Amino acid sequence: MPDFLVLIRDTLRRGIRLPPAGWVLAAILAFYVLAGLFGRDPWKGEDAIHIGAAWHMLNFGDWLSPDLAGRPFHEPPLYYWSAALTGMLFGSWLPLHEAMRLASGIWVALALMGLYYAGRELYGEDHAAASPLLLAGSAGLLFHAHDAQPMLIALAAYSGALGGLAAIGRKPRLTGIFYGLAIAACLLGTGIAPTLPLLAIAPIAWWLSPDRPKALHTLLIGFAIAAVLTLPWPLLLLNLEPARFHGWLATELAPLNTPFSVVGGGRFIAMLPWFAFPAFPLAIWTLRLRRREIKAPAQLLPLVFLVLTLLLLAWAFRPRQIPALLLLPPLALLATPGALALRRGAANAFDWFAMSTFSLCIGIVWLGWSAMVLGWPEQMAKRALVLRPSFVGHFDLLALIIGLAATAWWVWLIITAPRSHYRSLTHWTLGCTTLWLLATTLILPWFDFNKSYRPVAQAIAQALPPDHGCLAERALNDTQLASLSYFVGIEPVAEESKAGQACNWLLVVGDTRRELAAPNSKWTKVWEGNRPGDRKETFRLYRH
Incomplete structure (x- = not known):
């Protein structure tokens, strides 16, 4: 038998190794990033708006500032540059909106990578994989990671900045580069308000550094890189299109002129138990578990960053899901030690909850597909028509093959996953991803029917x-x-x-x-x- 067939046979028998590392971890995260990006129209809301702006930039070649349906769209340009670029590169192989939506996949992948390096620097190699798995497994991110969404740039910037600042004592030069790139990306991608926590964390990172003179030099390098990358765009816009520049600046400053809202901050916190599950309860467990080490950089850096981000949201944003994405990187990082230090009973309960919940939901998706395509169960088919009048389901062989393969993968994962402190977290994240893939494959036409214009x-x-x-x-x-x-x-x-x-x-x-x-x-x-x-x-x- 050829060696590669032996390797496949042994892998099928053994299952994936835990903790996941190297190509296994990369494959898991790539599976998460790609699931749900394809096969659908731009959906009403943010997805259609940002794809429309990127299409206008690509179609009319106006790369300086985004337009929306021929009207000035006072948003920073980086997401639209990236989406137009992926549309240009992959538009001949994919529908143009799917090619442009690939930009979201790139920014989510960068966020997962940044958090991996942050977890490795703060907690060690054994804990590194938990941080991106916690971010990917957050319920709130799943609903937005596969849309055209500029806030994903801030997600990547926050994760990259945390990864860089976590290494400020060991790799100061690399920290300066990562920190500068994160500030520049956040400013050019999402504007002034989301960038403020990145600036406000600098004094904390300097104070936590074992070599403060070198840390100050590192941070100044980061600010210089950010200035060099950021300033050309607004200066060019001011010089060539001053009206657009002033419109953009007014839009950027408007959130900062609003009063601080304690109620708004409370609503963001109230959103976290479901939006940031399981990172939110695991972060609380980490703080309780390591309460005597609260001043250590591993706990204080993500905790302070989380508080700064929450203060910004209470000041400049209405309580909505999209700005709440900014809370996920520090929460996932803070939750990392707690996720791998659950007591046996709690870990087994979490594992059982993940396996049973997603297995049940996967079964419901298959029933929905059967109702949509085969008309059985009859009551579910009638309910589907009530929610989507005049919808007619069609059999799609490719969707069926993908659905069967994803379901077989989930069953194989449950059967073969070895005992490990990573087992419950892996089951949760891959369960989320498998369910999302099935939903956006088997019953996608039903969703698309009501969400596309x-x-x-x-x-x-x-x-x-x-x-x-x-x-x-x-x-x-x-x-x-x-x-x-x-x-x-x-x-x-x-x-x-x-x-x-x-x-x-x-x-x-x-x-x-x-x-x-x-x-x-x-x-x-x-x-x-x-x-x-x-x-x-x-x-x-x-x-x-």
């Missing part, structure tokens, strides 16, 4: 004549504008603008007669429709 955009384009000229819009949000621009190349102007007043076509959206009414009796309704299954959002197209 493609059918509406195509219907509007068909209702308009080829030479329709100017089209005005009333009350369309950023998602709808981005979808019209991306799917059919239509970029309407605002009704109240000077250009909009001269248009002979008007597109409105709403859910009441008043919102959907024509401006006056001279307008004639040409078309009316909505997204499949959406009864609260109606589009009407009028002609003057």
